[in-house]
Each structure stands twice: as C-alpha cells, then as structure tokens.
Amino acid sequence: MQDNQADKNIQEIFEELLSSKRFQYLKTVLMDLHPADIAEALQKMDPENVMAVIRQMDTETAARVFLEIDPPFRKVLFQKLDDQTAVDLVLSMDSDDAADVIGELEPDKAEKILGGMPFEEFREVKTLLRHDEETAGGIMALEVVAMPETLSARDALKELRRQAEDLEDVYNIYAVDHSGVLKGVVSLKELVLASPKKSLNEFMDKEPVAIHTKMDQEEVANIFKKYDLASAPVVDEHNRLAGRITFDDIMDVAEEEASEDIALMAGITDEKIHGQSIWRISSVRLPWLMVAFIGEMVSALVMSRFHASLERVLAAAFFIPLMMAMGGNVGIQSATVVIRGLAVGDIGIKDTMPRLLREILGAMLNGLIIACILVTIVTFWQNEFRFGLVLGVSLILVIINAALFGTLVPFVLKMAGVDPAIATGPFITTSNDILGLMVYFGMVALFLPKVM
Amino acid sequence: MQDNQADKNIQEIFEELLSSKRFQYLKTVLMDLHPADIAEALQKMDPENVMAVIRQMDTETAARVFLEIDPPFRKVLFQKLDDQTAVDLVLSMDSDDAADVIGELEPDKAEKILGGMPFEEFREVKTLLRHDEETAGGIMALEVVAMPETLSARDALKELRRQAEDLEDVYNIYAVDHSGVLKGVVSLKELVLASPKKSLNEFMDKEPVAIHTKMDQEEVANIFKKYDLASAPVVDEHNRLAGRITFDDIMDVAEEEASEDIALMAGITDEKIHGQSIWRISSVRLPWLMVAFIGEMVSALVMSRFHASLERVLAAAFFIPLMMAMGGNVGIQSATVVIRGLAVGDIGIKDTMPRLLREILGAMLNGLIIACILVTIVTFWQNEFRFGLVLGVSLILVIINAALFGTLVPFVLKMAGVDPAIATGPFITTSNDILGLMVYFGMVALFLPKVM
Known part of the structure; x- marks a missing residue:
C-alpha cells in the first residue's frame, strides 16, 4: 500500500463505492487499511466525498485518519462536522493531538468543541494550549504511565x-x-x-x-x-x-525544522514548503523577490555611478556575472555550513571566531586558485595582462568578502534570536551582491585608469 | 549535561584527572556520565588523551562511547587500538553498528578484526557488509526477538x-x-x-x-x-x-539525507557538511566553484558578442545584476519546493506536468507585478519608457524561463536516478544565469535599436 499506484487505487475504490452506494463494502475496505493510507487517498478527494467516507468509519479510526490529514484540509473538514461528532473525535485522540487539532480551528468552532468536552479532558487540552507550540510543552502528550x-x-x-x-x-x-x-x-x-x-x-x-x-x-x-x-x-x-x-513527535519536528530551514534558505515564506494554488505560490514568494528587486535596483544605482569607468572599459561589464556568481556561491557555501551546524547542534556561538578564521582562509585559498586561472584566460583573450590582474585581485576580494559575510551573518542572527537559515535567503545574498559589485567597481575605477 | 558549558567542564575534568594521574576517580566519573556526553567531550581532546580515558572504561561503555564519536575520528582511534581490544569492542556492539564501524576502517585493520571474531559474529557482519550502505539492508540490525x-x-x-x-x-x-x-x-x-x-x-x-x-x-x-x-x-x-x-537509525538517516540535500543545494561536495580543516573546506567546495567559474566565463563570452548593443545603451549593463538575481531567486524557489517535495514524498514524478503549469503561472504573475514596478521606476529614472518596456518584458521572460528550468530539472534528475537536490547547486544556477543573460541581451539587441 506504499506506492503511488496503490494510493490511486484506494482513491478510485472509495469513489466507486461511494457512487454505487455500496457502503457496507466500503466499511469492510476501511477496516483493512492503515489510517495513513486512508488519509493519503482522502487528501486527493473533494471534501463532500471525504465526509461521506468518514461517516463509514468508527470514531477511533476516524480520529486516527484525521491526525494523518494535512492541517489546512483537516480544518476544512472539521468545519463541516457537527459539533457532537467533532467532540467525539477529539476525545478519542491523545491530549497533545487533540490540542493541536483544536488549536488550528477557527476560534468559535474551537470554543464549541471545548465546551462539549468533559471537564477533565477540557482541562488537559486547555493546559496544553497554554504552551507555546514550538516548545516541549507544545508537543508533549499528557498521557503517561x-x-x-x-x-x-x-x-x-x-x-x-x-x-x-x-x-x-x-x-x-x-x-x-x-x-x-x-x-x-x-x-x-x-x-x-x-x-x-x-x-x-x-x-x-x-x-x-x-x-x-x-x-x-x-x-x-x-x-x-x-x-x-x-x-x-x-x-x-x-x-x-x-x-x-x-520519537514520532520528534521526527515530525526534525522534518518540520529541516523544511523550515530549507524554505528560508531558498527565500520562501511559510513553514509549509508546498504552496498549492497559484495565488499561494505567488504570495509566499513575492515578498522575497521584492527584497531582491529592491536590492538589485540599488546595484543598478551603484553601477550608474561608475558609468565613466564602464564607458572606458566596456569589457568590465562582461565580468559582472562572474563576480556576482562567485561571491554568491562562496557566501552560500559558508553560510550553509554554519546554518546547518547551528541547527543540528554541531556548532555553537562560541565557535564564531575559529570558524570565521578557517572560512576566510579557505576562501582565500580558493579565491587565489580561481584568480590565477582568470588572469591567465583574460590575458590571452583580451590581450590585457593588467586588466586581468585588476579582475583577479577583485575576484579574491569579492570572495573573501562573501565568506566573511556568509559566516558572520548566521552567527549574528543566532545571537539575536533569529533563525539563521534566513541568511542564505534573498536578503543576505542581495546585500552580498551589492557589496561585491561595489568592491569590483571600486577596484575597476581605482586601478583601470592607471593601468590601461 | 546538555549544554556547551557542561561539555567543556567534562573535557577539563578528564584532562585534569589524566594529568594528575587520578585514574580511579576518573573511572568513577565515567560511570556517572552518559556515553553521548563522554563522546562529545572526547572529540575535542587529542587522540593520546582520548586513548588514556578509554582505557579506564569497561568494554561495554567504551563500545557505546565509540558509537557516538564521529566516524573520521573513530577511524583514527581504532587504528591506535591493539587488535584484541578492537575485537572485544566490536563484539559488544549490535551487528549493524559493528558492520558500520568495520566498514569504515582501513582494509587491513578491518581484516584483522574480522579474523579475530567468533564465526557466528563474523558471518553476521560479513552479511551486513554485503548490503549497500544506503539501503534497508545496510542500516538494519540482525538482532531480533x-x-x-x-x-x-x-x-x-x-x-x-x-x-x-x-x-x-x-x-x-x-x-x-x-x-x-x-x-x-x-x-x-x-x-x-x-x-x-x-x-x-x-x-x-x-x-x-x-x-x-x-x-x-x-x-x-x-x-x-x-x-x-x-x-x-x-x-x-x-x-x-x-x-x-x-527509529533511531531512521532519525540518523533523516538528518543525513536533509544535510546531504542542503549541502548539495549549496554546492558542497560530501555527505558530511562540516569541513574541519582549511584544506578540506577548500577541496570540498572548489569543484563547485570551478563549475560556476566556467559557466560565468561563458556568460562573459555571450556578453562580449553583444558589445555593440552594450556600447549604444550602456545602461543595459546596470540591470545585469537585477536580471541575474531575479532569475536566480525564482529558479531556486521553484527547484527547492520540488526537491523537498520529492525528498519527503509529497511530490511524485507523476506530478510533473501540473506542478510545472502551476509554477510557471505563479512565476508569470510575480514577473508581471515586478515588471510593472520596474517599468515605472526606469521610466522616471532614465526618462525612457521604451527602454523600461524592453527591460520589463525581458524580466518576465527571464523569470518564466527560470521557473520552468527550476521546476523541470529536479524531475528530470529524479527520473535519471540522480539526487534532485543538486538542481539548486552551482551547475544549474549557472546554466540558468547563462540562459537568462542570453534572453536579456537578445531582447536588448533585438528591440533597443528599434525603440531608441
């Protein structure tokens, strides 16, 4: 029952049995399936059909299926349940799951369910809801032996x-x-x-x-x-x-935190990395793109200040992508290592200085190697050793700057209590672009008039 | 015992007790500590001292401590153990852990240890070593009830x-x-x-x-x-x-796979994301930087072909960073969503077409919004509505192209059996840069002479 083919079959079987109204058979099928498989099939069906399937389950099974359904869809389904059924479902869940489910509902629906619960369970869920969702209190269950x-x-x-x-x-x-x-x-x-x-x-x-x-x-x-x-x-x-x-709460946490980090690193707002609709795809990404847009307009402004140098040595423009890409890649490499290290606990804030030193030395080494190749190529291609030299030195400076920036920013964010994963997102990479271009054009403006 | 302060204390206590030769007291301290805490402290000490501490533990504890030590350091330590002690250690481990430890040693050391094991355990480890490390057979233990x-x-x-x-x-x-x-x-x-x-x-x-x-x-x-x-x-x-x-094997797998994905996405070769020495930092990253370097030299070559257009409208150069950054960000956003979805199983290969369509429509929408702002700004700044229009249309094309590329490549890689996480690495982002710049300069060369 684990591959996509099987899921598709389950969904088809549900829909066929519903449309032919063979509810007794549907009940039998449901008893043989794992709640996780039922949930996977239901997620692809429309809410009316889902409700019809759920009505054929006993409360125990329905509760387990509900827990496997993605929160946004679960919220839609709960909204459609009558209050008594909703209360029964919640009562068959462990207290932590019940609190999670109730916590994500509209306030008035949540109030109605809480109002229908016996005092003991009501008190438990209320206790859990008081804890911050992202703390131990927010993920623990009260049921212990x-x-x-x-x-x-x-x-x-x-x-x-x-x-x-x-x-x-x-x-x-x-x-x-x-x-x-x-x-x-x-x-x-x-x-x-x-x-x-x-x-x-x-x-x-x-x-x-x-x-x-x-x-x-x-x-x-x-x-x-x-x-x-x-x-x-x-x-x-x-x-x-x-x-x-x-451990199963922890696996969810680990996946959630990794997804959150990856999303932040790529510049996508929202914990849930998969946007479903086009509007959602657009809205969770647009803010980050706007950040990059504004930043790169500043880059354009910086460059327009150097238009005299650029007019004199048009070839300097050809190497803008190189400078940006090398700075960007080095910055992301350094930042990623620090971010992941901080997240899994391999790196602590006390490691800031030694890490910074190593990253910068490593970046210098790589910068030197690549700069040598660049100088050689440009000398032959543009027939200009001095231009090549200016480019090479610029490249080393851009790379060192990026390594410094990429290493330091995650540490600073961590100290400030912000998730360091944001450091490889558009905000920092764009700042890095602007800084890198200023270094590059600064070098070009300073030295090219003298050497060419 | 869980924070860095405590770790530091454990390390200091070990070193102090060693230098004052108070081995009996060291034994008592070791008995009170969790193997994971002992391992964390040992990792920061030099191998000679580590061996001295290990000699004070019983075999059972030493085996558990060894399992918590990072593989590269563990290998160094095993090399220093005499063969009989190494065999005893391995025999107190579960078969899967024993196979992992033996599998990472130098072949001759591994042979010596295997040769010293009783036949039954030898056979078990040999069986496990035959399985591919990244399959169920490679992570399972043979000990079952x-x-x-x-x-x-x-x-x-x-x-x-x-x-x-x-x-x-x-x-x-x-x-x-x-x-x-x-x-x-x-x-x-x-x-x-x-x-x-x-x-x-x-x-x-x-x-x-x-x-x-x-x-x-x-x-x-x-x-x-x-x-x-x-x-x-x-x-x-x-x-x-x-x-x-x-589940604990699985938590390791999940962390390993997430780290592997994150490393690949950032362009760092190697499963282990934390490079220790400067040489290592340099060597695991240089190959990827070379890929980016070569790609951006192609970009430079492409641009040199358009030098006539660039000479006529120098301002076109100011917007190179913008085109590159928008294309890059959109590409990474689209790719990241698909990569993560494929990794955690939320997206399958059958989702290729609908996902592609949604991503492109979402990108078009965001492209349109940003392009409108761009046209407005450029019209006022450069006093050139027609130039702004060419820029705006180019931006939309670059963004759509990046979304298409970013969505499609992970699917294609998955179908080809390659880890899709590589899709946001330097190889793909650089190709995306080249394509984007060709689109941009193609538009500039085609329309600017006509409109300006």
Whole structure:
C-alpha cells in the first residue's frame, strides 16, 4: 500500500463505492487499511466525498485518519462536522493531538468543541494550549504511565495493565513521589525482564534525561538524537512530571525544522514548503523577490555611478556575472555550513571566531586558485595582462568578502534570536551582491585608469 | 549535561584527572556520565588523551562511547587500538553498528578484526557488509526477538526474557514460521497486556509494514514517518525475517539525507557538511566553484558578442545584476519546493506536468507585478519608457524561463536516478544565469535599436 499506484487505487475504490452506494463494502475496505493510507487517498478527494467516507468509519479510526490529514484540509473538514461528532473525535485522540487539532480551528468552532468536552479532558487540552507550540510543552502528550517508585515489578506490571489500556504506545514507566516529582524511569523491556519482587527504585534509571516544558522543540530534537531516545519525560519548573514526548513527535519536528530551514534558505515564506494554488505560490514568494528587486535596483544605482569607468572599459561589464556568481556561491557555501551546524547542534556561538578564521582562509585559498586561472584566460583573450590582474585581485576580494559575510551573518542572527537559515535567503545574498559589485567597481575605477 | 558549558567542564575534568594521574576517580566519573556526553567531550581532546580515558572504561561503555564519536575520528582511534581490544569492542556492539564501524576502517585493520571474531559474529557482519550502505539492508540490525507464531503469550514472555537479555531495546516481537518467513508482529505492550493463554497468532498484526532489504534508506525513512513506527522488520526476497530497523537509525538517516540535500543545494561536495580543516573546506567546495567559474566565463563570452548593443545603451549593463538575481531567486524557489517535495514524498514524478503549469503561472504573475514596478521606476529614472518596456518584458521572460528550468530539472534528475537536490547547486544556477543573460541581451539587441 506504499506506492503511488496503490494510493490511486484506494482513491478510485472509495469513489466507486461511494457512487454505487455500496457502503457496507466500503466499511469492510476501511477496516483493512492503515489510517495513513486512508488519509493519503482522502487528501486527493473533494471534501463532500471525504465526509461521506468518514461517516463509514468508527470514531477511533476516524480520529486516527484525521491526525494523518494535512492541517489546512483537516480544518476544512472539521468545519463541516457537527459539533457532537467533532467532540467525539477529539476525545478519542491523545491530549497533545487533540490540542493541536483544536488549536488550528477557527476560534468559535474551537470554543464549541471545548465546551462539549468533559471537564477533565477540557482541562488537559486547555493546559496544553497554554504552551507555546514550538516548545516541549507544545508537543508533549499528557498521557503517561506513572506510578510510585516503591512498587514491586510485579505490582508495576499489574498497574501498567490497568493504566495502559487507553494508551497507544508505552515505552517507559515513570516513577514519581507523592507530589508528582519525577524520581526515575524504567523502560518496558527492563520492567518485563526484572525479577518480580524488586521494587522500581532498585532498577530504575535515577538520572533520566528530563526535558523542561519551556525547552525549544529544536533543542528537544537534538537531545533525542544525541541520546537515541524513544520517549522522554517532560517536567515543570518544580520537576513534577508534566507529560512525555515520543520519537514520532520528534521526527515530525526534525522534518518540520529541516523544511523550515530549507524554505528560508531558498527565500520562501511559510513553514509549509508546498504552496498549492497559484495565488499561494505567488504570495509566499513575492515578498522575497521584492527584497531582491529592491536590492538589485540599488546595484543598478551603484553601477550608474561608475558609468565613466564602464564607458572606458566596456569589457568590465562582461565580468559582472562572474563576480556576482562567485561571491554568491562562496557566501552560500559558508553560510550553509554554519546554518546547518547551528541547527543540528554541531556548532555553537562560541565557535564564531575559529570558524570565521578557517572560512576566510579557505576562501582565500580558493579565491587565489580561481584568480590565477582568470588572469591567465583574460590575458590571452583580451590581450590585457593588467586588466586581468585588476579582475583577479577583485575576484579574491569579492570572495573573501562573501565568506566573511556568509559566516558572520548566521552567527549574528543566532545571537539575536533569529533563525539563521534566513541568511542564505534573498536578503543576505542581495546585500552580498551589492557589496561585491561595489568592491569590483571600486577596484575597476581605482586601478583601470592607471593601468590601461 | 546538555549544554556547551557542561561539555567543556567534562573535557577539563578528564584532562585534569589524566594529568594528575587520578585514574580511579576518573573511572568513577565515567560511570556517572552518559556515553553521548563522554563522546562529545572526547572529540575535542587529542587522540593520546582520548586513548588514556578509554582505557579506564569497561568494554561495554567504551563500545557505546565509540558509537557516538564521529566516524573520521573513530577511524583514527581504532587504528591506535591493539587488535584484541578492537575485537572485544566490536563484539559488544549490535551487528549493524559493528558492520558500520568495520566498514569504515582501513582494509587491513578491518581484516584483522574480522579474523579475530567468533564465526557466528563474523558471518553476521560479513552479511551486513554485503548490503549497500544506503539501503534497508545496510542500516538494519540482525538482532531480533523472533519466535513461533503458535507460542502462548505466557511462553512468549518467557522466551522474550531468554532472548532479550543481550538486546539494547525491544519494541516488537516477530512471529515466524519454521523456515523463518515473517508471519506477524506483536508490540511489547500488546504482549504484556495480552491474556497469558492466547497464542501470538490470535493477537499479532498479520499485515505488518515490512521493508525489503534492498529498499533505499530515504524510502524507508518516509515509511517510518508515514506510519509512525518505532521499529520495523526487514525481510529478504523470500519474505524471511532478515533483521529490524529502529527509529533511531531512521532519525540518523533523516538528518543525513536533509544535510546531504542542503549541502548539495549549496554546492558542497560530501555527505558530511562540516569541513574541519582549511584544506578540506577548500577541496570540498572548489569543484563547485570551478563549475560556476566556467559557466560565468561563458556568460562573459555571450556578453562580449553583444558589445555593440552594450556600447549604444550602456545602461543595459546596470540591470545585469537585477536580471541575474531575479532569475536566480525564482529558479531556486521553484527547484527547492520540488526537491523537498520529492525528498519527503509529497511530490511524485507523476506530478510533473501540473506542478510545472502551476509554477510557471505563479512565476508569470510575480514577473508581471515586478515588471510593472520596474517599468515605472526606469521610466522616471532614465526618462525612457521604451527602454523600461524592453527591460520589463525581458524580466518576465527571464523569470518564466527560470521557473520552468527550476521546476523541470529536479524531475528530470529524479527520473535519471540522480539526487534532485543538486538542481539548486552551482551547475544549474549557472546554466540558468547563462540562459537568462542570453534572453536579456537578445531582447536588448533585438528591440533597443528599434525603440531608441
């Protein structure tokens, strides 16, 4: 059921069964499919048909399918559900998923659903909604298996059977004291293998990796990757167990953060990198193009100041693309290494100076190599060694400038609390263009009259 | 232990304890630390000191620390280990990790280690080394908990206790028939909650998501994300259980693939995005800069052909940066959306035509908006409406051309089996520059003599 062909078939089967009104058969088909596959097929159908399919599922399955549907489409579908069905669906979700779904709805629809929920679940979701979406508190689930640390392994297994019935997955058991403070973690495997009479505090991990509710989700993801965690407890400021985060939340975070970085680096506004409609394609990109447009108009203005030099040595214009491209490429290379390093945690702000030094030396080396080739080519082509020399020196300066700019800007952005990924976007590359052209034409204006 | 300050302290503590030869205290400190934290501190120390620290650990801990160290440094350290210690280390690792470590060593060191291993482990590692590193077979571990599907839950738990002692983590139990064919999967939680007398085939998932040994790791990662899997069985061509992949392998894959994509997009050769030495910084980037250099020399050649037009209307040179930047930004935007979509599985090859159409229409819209602004500005600035018009029309053509190119190339590369991420790298952006400049100067040469 994993390739596109199969998806297409599922969609076709749904539509055929709907149009022939064979609902009983549709029910059977739905029971055999994985919610993720159902969701993938539904995303390509129109909302009316989707609603008709959803009506054939039990609440449990429908809830799981809804969680796999992309948020914008999910919002459309929720708007069409009657309030009671919406409440039932949300109640079959884990608290974190319920909070995510409710958080993305129109305020009045969200209020209606919250109003229809039992007090306990209402309180849970409200608690979660208070956390910033991009922190540990925003991605954690409140459903945890927690028990006193003094329980024996045998009793813990019994208690687990009682608590775990409603939980989708269990990886760890959390041991807490009477006021809910986290004392230790036991993995399910350890619990199963433990001798029945041992109490939890005899074999639990007493210094588990604990995540604070306010921690940024990117940092949480880095901790999960560093320690290869399947699941980790989240604690509040008094070290009380507040919830848990599992690896699947982290995979979503990692993909989201990578997509966000890639989008920013390419100059596309929006976390969701795939614009669907033409209007959307246009609107998420136009702002960045306008930035580049304004910048390059400044470039034009800079160049018009040098029109006297340009008139005298028209060939200087031929090498504008070269200067821009070399500066642009070097800037993006340097910036990308720093951005990615900062994102995955391999580089910290303390690395600024050594990194800067290495990047500039590396850029100088490459600049020197390419400048030598350039001088040789231009000397033969234009029959002008001195012109070639001016070009070569300009190229080295442009490259060093770009490396410096490309390395420094991500660090400065990080220190200022801005996502460094923006540094390879149009704003910085355009500034780099203007600076590079000023260096180039400055050199041309300064030295060409003297050498030619 | 998670921030840079703490890492620095660990490193300092190690070095202090080494220089004062307080090895017993060092041993105690090591026991309290997480292997990932030890590895992070060791990476900043020189190899001699690292070896001295490693000698204070038990084999189990040392093996876990080694797995957290970056491969290039790990290779250096392994080269310094005597053969017996190296064999012991490798034997305490899971088979997949052992194969990874051995696979990255010098051939003669690898042979020596393999020669020192017991036959069973030797055979396992050899089997794994045969698989392509970037396939499911290359990232799976051979250690699985497998048992007959006819076992009762009670007996399965007993069998699990017997098999699981040596395993780091257990998420699923795999039910197989007498010839090893995978029949079903039971999660540890389901097994614990099942009533003791039920046999596995009464409650196991009989249609588990199974991954073929030859499947590409990027595809495996997409399946894990789609179905939120903690662990999945890997089967051979006869559907026999060959191993298992766990979410932590997948997180590594996802990060690796994202870094690889980002590196390629920025024009940096090598999977590992962080170059350490200046020579390395230079060598992984120079090839791409040479590509850009050659391309932009072609641009220079193209422009020299148009020198007559350029002499007549020098102002045309002022707008070279604008044309290049707009074409470049639009091309990267379109390409990035397609590349990322192809990588995370949101876009398939069948989407080529509709995507192309939408991208071009979106680009036309943005081109039109920016061109109108350009015409207005140039008309006032240069006092030349007709020149502005030529510029405006050129800009629209350059933008459409870039969108077409940026969208189409990733699809073509994907079909040709090349990583589409390369499409925003220097090769394509440079081609885009040349094409864009040809369009621009073609328009200038064609229409300017007529209008001015």
